[in-house]
Structure formats: structure tokens, C-alpha cells
Amino acid sequence: DIYSINQACLKDAVVLFGRGCTGEVISPGGLLITNHHCGYGRIQAHSTVEKDYLTDGFWAYSRSQELPNPGLTVSFLVRIEDVTEKALEGVRQDMTEQQRDEVVDRNSGEIIADAVKNTHYKAEIESFFFGSDYFLFVYEVFEDIRLVGAPPSSIGKFGGDTDNWVWPRHTGDFSLFRIYAGKDNKPAPFDTANIPYRPRKYLTISAQGVREGDFTMIMGYPANTEEYLHSGGLEMITADMLPAKIEMRDERLRIMKEEMSKSPEVRIQYADEYQGAANSWKKWMGIIDGVQRTDAVNKKIRHELMLTDTALNDTCTTQYFKTVIRRLDDYYSENKTGLTASNLGHEALSSFEMALFASEFDRKALMTRFDTCDYPAVKDQLKSLADGFYKKVNLTIERRIMSSVLEIYFASVDPLYFPGIYKTIQDRFGGDINSYVEWMFRKSLFADSGKLNRIIDNLSARSLKKLLSDPASLFYQSFSDALVSYYPVADSLELELQRLYRDYLSGLKAIDTGRVYYPDANFTMRVSFGKVEGYEPADAIAYDYQTTVTGILEKEDPDISDYKVDEKLRLII
Numbered sequence: 001d002i003y004s005i006n007q008a009c010l011k012d013a014v015v016l017f018g019r020g021c022t023g024e025v026i027s028p029g030g031l032l033i034t035n036h037h038c039g040y041g042r043i044q045a046h047s048t049v050e051k052d053y054l055t056d057g058f059w060a061y062s063r064s065q066e067l068p069n070p071g072l073t074v075s076f077l078v079r080i081e082d083v084t085e086k087a088l089e090g091v092r093q094d095m096t097e098q099q100r101d102e103v104v105d106r107n108s109g110e111i112i113a114d115a116v117k118n119t120h121y122k123a124e125i126e127s128f129f130f131g132s133d134y135f136l137f138v139y140e141v142f143e144d145i146r147l148v149g150a151p152p153s154s155i156g157k158f159g160g161d162t163d164n165w166v167w168p169r170h171t172g173d174f175s176l177f178r179i180y181a182g183k184d185n186k187p188a189p190f191d192t193a194n195i196p197y198r199p200r201k202y203l204t205i206s207a208q209g210v211r212e213g214d215f216t217m218i219m220g221y222p223a224n225t226e227e228y229l230h231s232g233g234l235e236m237i238t239a240d241m242l243p244a245k246i247e248m249r250d251e252r253l254r255i256m257k258e259e260m261s262k263s264p265e266v267r268i269q270y271a272d273e274y275q276g277a278a279n280s281w282k283k284w285m286g287i288i289d290g291v292q293r294t295d296a297v298n299k300k301i302r303h304e305l306m307l308t309d310t311a312l313n314d315t316c317t318t319q320y321f322k323t324v325i326r327r328l329d330d331y332y333s334e335n336k337t338g339l340t341a342s343n344l345g346h347e348a349l350s351s352f353e354m355a356l357f358a359s360e361f362d363r364k365a366l367m368t369r370f371d372t373c374d375y376p377a378v379k380d381q382l383k384s385l386a387d388g389f390y391k392k393v394n395l396t397i398e399r400r401i402m403s404s405v406l407e408i409y410f411a412s413v414d415p416l417y418f419p420g421i422y423k424t425i426q427d428r429f430g431g432d433i434n435s436y437v438e439w440m441f442r443k444s445l446f447a448d449s450g451k452l453n454r455i456i457d458n459l460s461a462r463s464l465k466k467l468l469s470d471p472a473s474l475f476y477q478s479f480s481d482a483l484v485s486y487y488p489v490a491d492s493l494e495l496e497l498q499r500l501y502r503d504y505l506s507g508l509k510a511i512d513t514g515r516v517y518y519p520d521a522n523f524t525m526r527v528s529f530g531k532v533e534g535y536e537p538a539d540a541i542a543y544d545y546q547t548t549v550t551g552i553l554e555k556e557d558p559d560i561s562d563y564k565v566d567e568k569l570r571l572i573i
Contacts, residue, residue: 002219002527005079011525012201014219016075016139020523022220023074023177026205030179030197031148032074036156037279039175041272042069043150049264054271057152066146066178068190074145074179077525078121078138083111087125087134097495104134111136120186128519130502137524142197144180144190151175152566158552160562161278165286167537168547170555210532212545217529222521228505231300232332238291240340242284244412245347249281251404252351259397266394307511321507328500335493341417342490345483348409353398355479357389358446358472365464382456390449395441403437419482421475444472549573 002010017023021038025031040054046067047053060066090103108125115123115138123138150156155172163169179197182188210216226233256274260267291297308322349355364381410422410433429436441447445455445467455463467473509517534545553573557563 003080008201010201010203010219011077012199013203014077014525016077016221016523016525017177018072018074020221020223025179025199025202027202028198030181030199031202032145032177032179033174034177036150036171036173036175037275039147039150039177040156040275042067042072042147042177043175044268044272045069046147047268047271049268052264052268053150054153054268057150057155058147059149060147063178063196066148068144068146069177070190072143072145072177074142074177075122075139076142078140080525081115081136081138082133083108083125083136084132084134086111097499100131101495104131108134126522126524128522129505129517130498132502132505133519135524140187142179142181142187144188144194146178146180147175148178149176154564154566155569157275158563158565159555161282162562164279164282167535167543168551170547170549170552210546212532212534214532215529216532217527219525219527221523222526223523225521227518227520228501228508229300230328230332230501230504231297231304232329232336234291234300235297236332236336236339238288238297240336241343242288244340244344244408246281246284246288247408247412248344248347248351248405249277249284251408252277252401253281255397255400255404259394259400266397269392269394270397307508320503321511324500324503324507328504331493331497331500337414338417338486338489339493341413342483342486344409344413345417345419345479348405349476349479349483351405352402352476352479353389353393354395354402354441354444354446354472355476357385357393358444358467358470359476359480361385361446362467362473365459365467379456379459382459383453386449386452386456389446395447399437399441402440403434406433406437417482417486419478421478424478440471440475443470445470446472 004011013025015023015025015032017032017034017038021034023032023034023038026033043053043058046058058067087104087107089107091100095103104127112123112125115121115136120140121138122141123136125134125136127134151172151174156175157173158171159169163171179199180188180190180194181197182191182194185198188194229237253274256270256277260270260274304325308325361382364378364385367378410418415422425431425433425436429439445451455467505517508515532545534543536542550573552565553570555563556565556570
């Protein structure tokens with residue numbers, strides 16, 4: 001019933017929605033339900049001030065009213081195959097980790113090619129237990145996905161960031177889409193002639209609800225977990241990386257919220273980016289809180305010491321496991337500063353939209369050969385890229401974010417890893433980051449759509465040189481160079497860490513035989529199960545196993561946007 005390649009089963013009704021969400025097919029006509037936040041970016045893309053689907057919701061009353069979503073895919077799992085033996089063919093114990101990976105990559109390419117030969121399927125090979133096991137996943141990927149319905153944000157996002165990741169929740173967290181296929185029921189690009197997909201299996205929805213003690217099962221595509229993380233890794237993440245990243249997100253969210261409150265256009269423009277940034281921000285705070293509250297780092301240390309003591313009494317694993325534990329200790333203590341700098345650098349750079357745009361624009365422009373017939377096509381690509389950027393961003397927001405995030409980055413990272421642009425800020429701007437950012441946005445061609453479009457219209461070798469020396473381009477190059485300079489070290493460390501964890505887990509399995517070992521999540525289908533129950537999160541606090549609509553009215557507060565209740569919903573309740 002759960003998994004079969006010969007007959008319809010539950011796996012045929014549970015899909016990978018987009019690049020990181022789970023969805024379920026709930027009708028014979030390809031109707032699909034997923035979370036509201038998973039569909040949020042698509043709802044935003046269709047919203048305008050005049051048709052504000054984010055605020056008011058959207059419902060298609062006929063299939064002709066359903067809205068297409070270019071780039072959105074839905075993937076059905078066709079089959080899973082254990083290919084460990086094939087993937088590791090030719091791997092020897094005396095190989096370096098890099099040599100091992102090269103062999104596995106070559107084997108994987110051949111396995112994938114063979115798996116999808118003469119089919120319309122796509123395939124991936126994922127490693128489990130740090131490269132001990134390899135599984136092939138074959139997917140059928142549909143690309144004509146249309147928005148059918150979404151509740152107003154006052155329902156779909158009720159409770160907002162405050163209630164996100166916590167209980168009790170009263171959020172109507174859903175959105176509806178429909179999968180379309182060609183007349184042969186196979187994946188096809190968007191076409192008005194396409195028809196609703198006819199699924200092998202779909203789920204029916206029960207209106208009976210649940211009772212305490214009922215069996216419950218979850219199928220889906222969880223992102224990632226680190227179940228077997230060493231104490232040093234957990235401490236580095238929660239004490240060094242996440243606090244600074246949370247501080248950066250604090251500033252980003254504060255600035256976006258301030259500017260979004262001033263304009264309906266900006267509110268819609270930044271709605272999805274705000275939600276995405278806030279989701280991780282809230283999760284990270286929860287991770288730190290949970291680790292500190294449960295004393296998880298010290299518990300892991302004690303567990304590792306206990307395992308080492310156990311190993312000392314077992315001649316088969318004594319010295320080797322002890323060596324692995326010590327090497328993991330050394331790995332994190334010796335590399336924590338560099339790993340943290342790299343992690344925070346990527347977080348900071350990912351928030352600098354104008355610098356990222358400058359880099360992408362320069363990369364495409366550099367491919368231009370002015371004396372060929374491809375020249376007009378390149379200009380069209382550059383115009384499309386520019387139009388997308390200026391539609392997506394508000395330069396006031398981007399300037400404020402860059403200034404604030406740079407301040408936090410330089411205060412959090414060891415100066416050894418600073419990008420070269422830091423010296424420019426010190427020498428030319430007296431260390432005043434805000435003055436430097438103001439200057440960049442004043443001087444950069446990328447901050448002026450009119451100037452940039454004129455550059456595109458008259459693109460030449462001379463103007464290309466001007467683009468490459470633009471302040472935004474130079475900033476990106478400097479920041480990127482600092483990160484790239486660490487890549488060889490980081491790649492080497494990553495390979496070393498993979499082998500250490502593979503050996504560590506082998507030791508754990510040999511010593512702690514009473515434990516059930518399951519692989520970390522990696523965006524592949526997983527199943528978990530349990531019972532419907534309440535829980536007690538703290539002293540004298542007990543939560544029920546379910547919430548009701550009564551709680552919506554109890555939480556209602558017209559002065560707080562997260563807790564406003566739509567008048568129609570209030571009347572229904």
C-alpha cells in the first residue's frame with residue numbers, strides 16, 4: 001500500500017512540489033494540495049495591487065481560470081533502487097576521498113543514463129550514511145502546474161511569524177494546484193490544449209477528524225537533518241553560526257517590514273522574500289532554544305565519552321573508534337573559525353541582491369561576441385534579466401539591507417577572512433560602511449534602470465569594460481574571491497568530514513547495537529509514524545492534541561496584522 005512499482009500505491013499520490021515542498025494529489029482530475037507557504041511565491045507572482053490574491057485569496061471557478069506557473073514542477077516517484085554495489089564498483093580502501101568520489105560520480109552517471117534510457121523519466125542518485133549506501137530515485141516530472149485556489153493570508157498565514165514552528169497553531173496552511181499533462185497523460189510543457197493529469201492514485205479527505213491515540217503516518221520530502229552530528233559540530237552551529245545569521249535576518253526582516261508597510265506595491269513585491277527569510281530565521285531560533293534547553297551539546301559529549309569507554313572494552317573497535325572521535329574533536333576545534341566565516345559569508349552575500357544581479361549580468365554580457373548574429377539574442381537576454389531584477393527589487397530596501405548586513409558580517413567574522421573590499425572601506429570611507437554603500441548605490445549603473453538599458457542598447461567592448469569596473473561588480477568580485485579562496489580548503493575539509501562521519505557511524509553501529517539507525521533527510525521520500533497526542537512543553541503547561549476554530553477568535557487582535565480575522569470567516573465561525 002505504501003510502495004510498489006507494479007501497482008498504484010501511496011507513493012503515487014505524494015509528490016515533490018517544486019524544489020522543496022511536499023504535495024498530495026486529491027482528485028482523479030490531478031488536483032493537488034500543498035502548504036500555503038509552499039504556494040506563496042506563486043500566489044505573489046500573480047498578485048497586483050488591483051488583484052491582491054495574497055490578501056484576498058484566489059479561487060478559480062472553472063479550469064479556464066486556473067493560472068499557469070512557469071518554472072514550477074511536480075515530481076512523482078516512479079521507483080527506488082539500491083545501487084550501492086554498482087556505485088562503489090572500483091572503489092578501493094587505499095583511495096583518497098576525492099578519488100573515491102570521482103569513481104562514484106562516474107558510476108552514478110552510467111547508472112542514471114541506463115535507468116532513464118528510452119523513457120521520459122528523470123533520475124538522481126543520492127548517498128546515505130555519508131556515502132556508505134547509494135540509492136537511485138527515478139521520477140516523472142510534470143511542468144504544467146496551475147494555481148487553482150488559495151485562502152486569504154489572514155487564514156493561510158494566520159499567526160504569522162509568531163505562530164510559525166510552534167504549537168498551538170490555527171493556520172489554514174494550504175493552497176491548491178492542478179497538474180496538467182499532454183493527451184497521452186505524460187508530462188508536457190504548458191499548452192492550453194493540455195488536459196488534467198489522471199493520477200495512478202489519489203488521496204481522499206475525511207471530514208471526521210482525529211481522536212487522541214489514533215495512528216498517524218506522514219509521507220513526504222523532508223529537507224535535511226543532522227541526526228548523527230558530533231558535539232563539536234552542534235556547538236559550532238548553535239554558538240557561532242546561527243546567532244550571527246539570525247542577527248542578519250533580524251535586520252533584513254526589520255527593513256523589509258518597514259518599507260513594505262509604506263506601500264502596497266512593495267508589500268506584494270517583497271512578500272515571498274520576507275516569508276522565506278522569516279521561515280529560516282524562526283527555525284534557527286527554535287534550534288538554539290531547543291539545544292540550550294535540553295543541554296544537547298553536553299549530552300552529546302557525555303554520550304561520545306560513554307561510547308569511547310565502551311569501545312575501550314571491545315578489542316575490535318578500541319583504537320580505531322577512539323581515533324575517529326579524537327579526529328572529529330580536532331576537526332571542529334581547528335576549523336571552526338574558517339567554517340563559520342564561510343557560512344556567514346554565503347549568508348551575507350545571498351542578501352545583496354544588486355551585487356548578485358551585477359555578477360549574473362556581467363557573466364552573460366561577457367559571453368557576447370559583437371561581430372556575430374548572436375549579438376541581438378544576447379541583448380534580449382540582458383534586457384530580460386534587467387527587467388526581472390527591477391521588477392523584483394526596491395533599491396531603498398536593498399541599500400539599507402546591504403549596509404546593515406555588512407556591519408554584522410564584519411563584526412562576526414575573523415578579519416583573516418575579510419574580503420579585499422574591506423580595505424577600500426577603511427581607506428576611502430574611514431571605515432564607514434554606510435557611506436560606502438551609499439556611494440555604491442549612487443555610482444553603480446545597476447542602481448539605475450535607465451542607464452543600464454542604454455548600456456544594453458549600445459553594448460560594446462568599451463561599455464562591457466565599464467560594467468566590469470562598476471562598484472557593484474567590484475564588490476561582488478571581492479566578496480566572492482574571499483569565499484572562493486577558502487573553497488579548496490573547504491572542499492578538502494568536506495571530504496575529510498565525510499570519511500570521518502562514515503567511520504564514526506560504522507563505529508556507532510558496532511557499539512550501540514540497540515539503536516535503530518535511519519539515514520538523514522535529503523529531499524527524498526520518507527515515512528514517519530506515531531500516535532495523535534498532546535504534549536507538555538514546560539512545567540505546568542499541557543497542550544491538547546488538536547486546535548479548533550474557537551482558538552482563532554481567542555487569538556484575534558485587529559491591531560496586530562498576524563491576528564486579524566477576516567469578517568467572512570468570523571461569521572462562519
